[in-house]
Structures are given as structure tokens and as C-alpha cells.
Amino acid sequence: MQEAYGRAVDAILEREVDLVIHSGDVFDSVRPATHVIIGFLKQTARITARASIPYLVAAGNHETPRLRTTTAALEYANLVNVHSAHGFDLDYWSEELDGANVGVTLAPHGAVFGTGAVMPARDADVNVLVTHGMVPGLEAKQHEMGEADLQSAMISAPFDYIALGHYHEFHEHKPNAFYAGATERFGFGEVASKPGFAIVEFDGDGLKSVEHVEIEARPMLDLEKISAKEMDAATLTEAVRERTADVDLDGAIVRLRVYDVRRGVTSGLDRALLRDLQRRCLNFSLEVHAEELPEERAEGPVSAVFGALEEEFAAFVKARKERGELEDKFADEFLEKGRGYLARSASEEGPA
Numbered sequence: 001m002q003e004a005y006g007r008a009v010d011a012i013l014e015r016e017v018d019l020v021i022h023s024g025d026v027f028d029s030v031r032p033a034t035h036v037i038i039g040f041l042k043q044t045a046r047i048t049a050r051a052s053i054p055y056l057v058a059a060g061n062h063e064t065p066r067l068r069t070t071t072a073a074l075e076y077a078n079l080v081n082v083h084s085a086h087g088f089d090l091d092y093w094s095e096e097l098d099g100a101n102v103g104v105t106l107a108p109h110g111a112v113f114g115t116g117a118v119m120p121a122r123d124a125d126v127n128v129l130v131t132h133g134m135v136p137g138l139e140a141k142q143h144e145m146g147e148a149d150l151q152s153a154m155i156s157a158p159f160d161y162i163a164l165g166h167y168h169e170f171h172e173h174k175p176n177a178f179y180a181g182a183t184e185r186f187g188f189g190e191v192a193s194k195p196g197f198a199i200v201e202f203d204g205d206g207l208k209s210v211e212h213v214e215i216e217a218r219p220m221l222d223l224e225k226i227s228a229k230e231m232d233a234a235t236l237t238e239a240v241r242e243r244t245a246d247v248d249l250d251g252a253i254v255r256l257r258v259y260d261v262r263r264g265v266t267s268g269l270d271r272a273l274l275r276d277l278q279r280r281c282l283n284f285s286l287e288v289h290a291e292e293l294p295e296e297r298a299e300g301p302v303s304a305v306f307g308a309l310e311e312e313f314a315a316f317v318k319a320r321k322e323r324g325e326l327e328d329k330f331a332d333e334f335l336e337k338g339r340g341y342l343a344r345s346a347s348e349e350g351p352a
């Protein structure tokens with residue numbers, strides 16, 4: 001993730017922008033690992049400290065503490081002159097940039113609930129709103145626990161531009177409201193995504209243009225699944241070799257799923273072949289499943305990585321019930337209890 005962010009910073013510096021806005025989920029948790037924080041600060045300092053470009057962040061759902069007393073990791077960003085809004089209130093920033101008074105209203109995840117209409121500042125020449133969540137009507141395959149639905153009252157105020165965060169794709173919601181998209185792909189469900197950021201230009205009449213700038217993403221390959229029903233270790237080794245033979249694996253994130261694998265077969269796989277694959281790929285994962293090759297669903301090879309958690313859980317229980325691993329009565333109770341816990345955890349993460 002750090003590498004992708006560094007490439008985004010390279011591209012941003014090349015474009016000689018006047019202001020950088022991050023619309024949230026800088027970090028994927030309230031307490032990110034130290035090397036993740038350091039990596040972010042190092043790259044961000046190239047924009048703020050070295051190039052003296054102002055940098056604003058409105059926190060997303062992942063990095064917003066549930067308790068007001070918890071310090072958010074985004075607080076560190078202030079050390080490299082980032083203006084970050086990661087609390088539970090709206091924030092306003094303004095500065096004279098290139099002869100125009102630019103006013104930016106930051107509505108972080110913690111301030112989205114309970115905030116109704118937000119109005120542009122009267123004395124700004126260019127008015128921008130930054131917020132994080134799902135816009136109404138967005139048919140997303142990506143759903144997460146604790147995400148916020150943005151109220152249309154908030155995002156229909158007459159801002160020159162609304163910078164939206166949360167959805168990983170570059171997406172136009174309205175002519176003046178866009179998701180910039182993520183700088184990295186986060187799972188096999190996003191194989192087709194184009195990571196990058198948005199360059200937004202203004203002139204005397206307001207918004208002039210919005211352009212998606214792609215950054216180089218590491219290749220992500222989901223190889224054709226193998227059904228190993230009739231295979232012993234030697235034939236499965238050959239099948240893996242065949243699947244990976246004519247593919248450009250170097251530096252890629254690669255997944256190969258094998259189904260119907262009989263007991264003891266994987267321990268006999270050719271270790272040298274696996275080591276070679278792991279060496280060539282940035283990440284090679286051989287997923288071994290004892291169950292049968294699932295039938296492809298109509299929507300294609302979209303993985304469950306970003307499926308709604310509740311759906312995933314229900315599918316998990318259903319599959320085990322059908323295979324006889326769970327007794328019917330227990331499965332139904334388990335499902336109901338689990339759903340209850342999920343709902344409770346979602347509401348605890350919400351407005352409270």
C-alpha cells in the first residue's frame with residue numbers, strides 16, 4: 001500500500017498542484033502498524049514539508065475511533081503540517097491560492113451522522129466540501145461494516161466541488177461530486193479497478209475540469225481454478241505448473257484456487273515449484289479447498305472480499321449446513337445469533 005501511495009505522491013508532485021485533499025481512510029484501522037504510519041508521514045512530507053503544498057484530510061470510517069477519548073492515528077499527520085479533521089465536528093480551512101480564496105469544509109466520518117445541510121462559505125471564491133461515505137443510489141459491490149450513508153441534504157449544497165471518499169473506484173456522482181478512487185487495489189474483487197487520484201481544476205467560473213490520473217498498480221492475477229478431484233500430488237503439481245506457465249508473474253499478486261483436494265495431496269506438492277512461484281510473484285497464494293469447485297455465479301469472478309459481511313456469514317453457514325457439517329437446528333440458531341452480533345457491532349460503530 002505504501003508503494004502505491006508513494007507513486008501517487010510522485011504523480012501529484014509532477015502535476016504541480018496548489019492543494020492536495022485526501023478524502024479519508026488514509027489508514028485501515030484506528031491503530032495502524034508503526035511502519036504504515038511512518039511510510040505515510042515520509043511520503044506526505046514530500047508534499048507538505050518539501051514542496052510546501054497544503055494537504056487536507058477528512059477521516060474515513062476505518063480510522064475514526066469509536067470513542068471520543070481515543071486519539072486517532074491521523075493526529076500524527078499534523079506533525080508534517082497536514083490539516084486533518086478526524087474528530088466528530090465539521091472543520092473549515094481556507095487560504096489564498098493562486099489569487100483565489102479557497103474554502104474547504106471538511107466533514108469527517110465522525111461528523112457525517114447528525115450533520116444536516118452544510119453550506120459553502122460566502123467569502124470564498126472556490127468552495128469545496130470533503131466527506132466520506134456512500135452516496136445515495138450508488139450500486140456498489142463494496143460494502144463495509146460501519147460505513148456511513150451520506151445524506152443528500154449534505155451533498156447537494158452548492159459547492160464548486162465535493163470530494164468524496166470511501167468508494168474505491170473513480171466515480172462521478174454528480175457533475176460537481178466525484179469519488180477520486182483508491183490508490184491501490186485491496187482484493188481480488190477489484191481486479192478490474194484502475195487505481196489513481198483526481199486532478200480538479202477551477203477557473204473564474206468555478207469548476208473547470210475533473211481528470212482521473214491512473215497510477216501504476218501492481219498486476220493482480222486470478223488464475224483459472226483447478227478441480228483436483230482425480231489428482232494426486234504429482235498431477236496437481238503438473239496442473240499448477242501448467243496454469244502458471246505462460247503468465248507474466250513477475251512482481252504480480254497472484255491467486256490460484258484448487259478445489260476438491262484430497263487429504264494429504266498438498267503435502268506432496270513440488271516445493272521447488274512453489275518456492276519459485278513465490279520468488280517471482282510479489283505474492284503467490286495457492287488456496288486449497290477440500291470442497292468442490294463452486295459453480296461460477298452469473299456476475300463473474302468477483303470474490304467475496306468486499307461482499308456484505310452478513311451475506312458472507314449466511315453463505316458460510318448455508319454451505320456447512322448443506323454439507324452436513326452443521327446440524328439444521330444448530331445452524332439456524334448460529335445464523336440468527338451471528339446476525340444479531342453483526343447488527344449490534346454495526347450500530348455500535350455508527351452514530352450511537
Ligand SMILES: [Mn+2]
Pocket residue numbers: 024025060061062132147165166167
Ligand atoms: Mn471508508
